Amino acid sequence: MNGDWHPRDELSAFLDGELPDDVAERVEVHCLVCSSCAFELDAARDARRNLRHLPAVDPPAGFLDMLVARSPSHRSPSHRSPSHEGDRARQRAGWWVGNAAVAVALGLVLVVVSAGSPESTASAAMSLGAAVHQHDVAVAAVSDAVDSRVAAPPRATELGRPYVAPATLAGYRLVDAYDVAGGVHLLYERGSDGLSVFETSGSADRANGVIAGHPFEVLSRSGLVLTVVGDGAGSPVSTAVQQLDAARHRSSRLRRACADVLEALSPAG
Amino acid sequence: MTVPTWEELAHSHGRFLYTVAYRLTGNDADAQDLVQDVLLRVRRGLETYRPGTLEGWLSRITTNVFLDDVRRKRRRPTVALPDDPDRVLAGTDDADAALASMRLPDDVQDALRNLPEEFRAAVVLCDVVGLTYEEIAEQLRIPVGTVRSRIHRGRASLRGVLVR
Numbered sequence: 291m292n293g294d295w296h297p298r299d300e301l302s303a304f305l306d307g308e309l310p311d312d313v314a315e316r317v318e319v320h321c322l323v324c325s326s327c328a329f330e331l332d333a334a335r336d337a338r339r340n341l342r343h344l345p346a347v348d349p350p351a352g353f354l355d356m357l358v359a360r361s362p363s364h365r366s367p368s369h370r371s372p373s374h375e376g377d378r379a380r381q382r383a384g385w386w387v388g389n390a391a392v393a394v395a396l397g398l399v400l401v402v403v404s405a406g407s408p409e410s411t412a413s414a415a416m417s418l419g420a421a422v423h424q425h426d427v428a429v430a431a432v433s434d435a436v437d438s439r440v441a442a443p444p445r446a447t448e449l450g451r452p453y454v455a456p457a458t459l460a461g462y463r464l465v466d467a468y469d470v471a472g473g474v475h476l477l478y479e480r481g482s483d484g485l486s487v488f489e490t491s492g493s494a495d496r497a498n499g500v501i502a503g504h505p506f507e508v509l510s511r512s513g514l515v516l517t518v519v520g521d522g523a524g525s526p527v528s529t530a531v532q533q534l535d536a537a538r539h540r541s542s543r544l545r546r547a548c549a550d551v552l553e554a555l556s557p558a559g
Numbered sequence: 560m561t562v563p564t565w566e567e568l569a570h571s572h573g574r575f576l577y578t579v580a581y582r583l584t585g586n587d588a589d590a591q592d593l594v595q596d597v598l599l600r601v602r603r604g605l606e607t608y609r610p611g612t613l614e615g616w617l618s619r620i621t622t623n624v625f626l627d628d629v630r631r632k633r634r635r636p637t638v639a640l641p642d643d644p645d646r647v648l649a650g651t652d653d654a655d656a657a658l659a660s661m662r663l664p665d666d667v668q669d670a671l672r673n674l675p676e677e678f679r680a681a682v683v684l685c686d687v688v689g690l691t692y693e694e695i696a697e698q699l700r701i702p703v704g705t706v707r708s709r710i711h712r713g714r715a716s717l718r719g720v721l722v723r
Binding site for chain 2: 303338340
């Protein structure tokens with residue numbers, strides 16, 4: 291036997307019975323005379339025992355049911371009952387209208403703020419028509435979601451994949467998520483106030499400000515533009531951005547989901 | 560043996576999938592994301608599934624999705640929003656945080672999470688899923704010698720944390 295030989299990587303394989311008989315015998319004999327390898331073998335055995343005693347983990351209650359319920363074969367065509375045109379919808383009408391105006395303005399803003407970048411393209415920002423259309427769709431879908439009291443996280447409706455976003459943001463509750471041209475639009479509400487988070491591709495300088503009385507904040511990194519738009523008195527747009535930052539984990543999920551969307555939408559992706 | 564429907568599979572193997580996902584990702588939120596992605600792929604691939612080791616097939620998809628995501632993030636790293644010292648970060652009291660706070664300390668899981676992802680995948684497939692080295696090599700598309708090395712070095716890295 292070569293006295294310089296130490297079976298480092300073979301030690302775990304030895305424990306697992308994954309070595310040929312002759313090599314296993316070599317390892318076993320070596321560990322009888324080499325305290326260093328014997329110590330490492332014991333450590334590997336301890337680690338293995340601890341790992342193999344890890345218990346199974348139960349998913350959160352309702353998680354699997356939610357996934358199954360959200361699968362296409364379980365989703366019935368959405369319909370809007372006459373009731374949702376009632377008080378609740380009227381109550382929100384103010385902020386939807388306001389936010390629609392912001393969305394229209396946002397289309398302009400994103401075009402403007404990204405105009406100076408080589409990466410900027412008209413497709414990176416929503417067109418005016420697309421913004422208005424998305425809000426039309428949003429209003430309908432939000433009403434549907436509220437009426438059916440869907441507890442499951444919303445999903446981007448046309449992406450064919452679940453989209454998980456922060457369930458609450460700055461005290462606002464996520465009510466739906468949509469794929470928009472080149473990105474994602476998340477809708478949050480709090481009473482009669484609303485908050486929209488847009489994630490689109492492209493490039494934009496930070497361009498915070500107020501449009502038609504609605505504060506907004508635009509942040510850009512890594513080819514993604516994050517725009518938060520709110521309405522209502524003292525709209526906590528910056529707080530929402532803080533929370534996206536604070537909830538780093540979920541924020542990361544948000545960005546990752548968005549990156550996936552962009553990748554899926556981009557032929558070159 | 561008949562091929563289960565997607566819904567049957569989601570219910571019958573959801574706990575297995577979530578366990579593997581949780582051991583790979585180390586946290587509930589990412590585990591949920593991973594399970595969702597896996598089940599979507601399972602839906603698309605169920606027609607091509609041939610009756611056999613269902614858990615082996617599921618663990619292969621789970622590990623590949625996990626490692627694909629890791630590699631994608633390396634290519635396009637997630638960047639935190641710009642720091643602003645004037646901001647006071649608000650606390651989060653959402654369901655995720657509440658769930659996390661309810662979990663008991665888990666030194667083994669913490670140690671596992673600190674392993675490089677490729678090592679973690681090999682260790683999880685071996686010690687959580689229970690695959691042989693040959694099966695792991697086939698799933699990860701790496702030589703058996705590399706599997707052997709990753710498993711041992713992964714376990715060795717856990718030593719400092721798991722010393723009794």
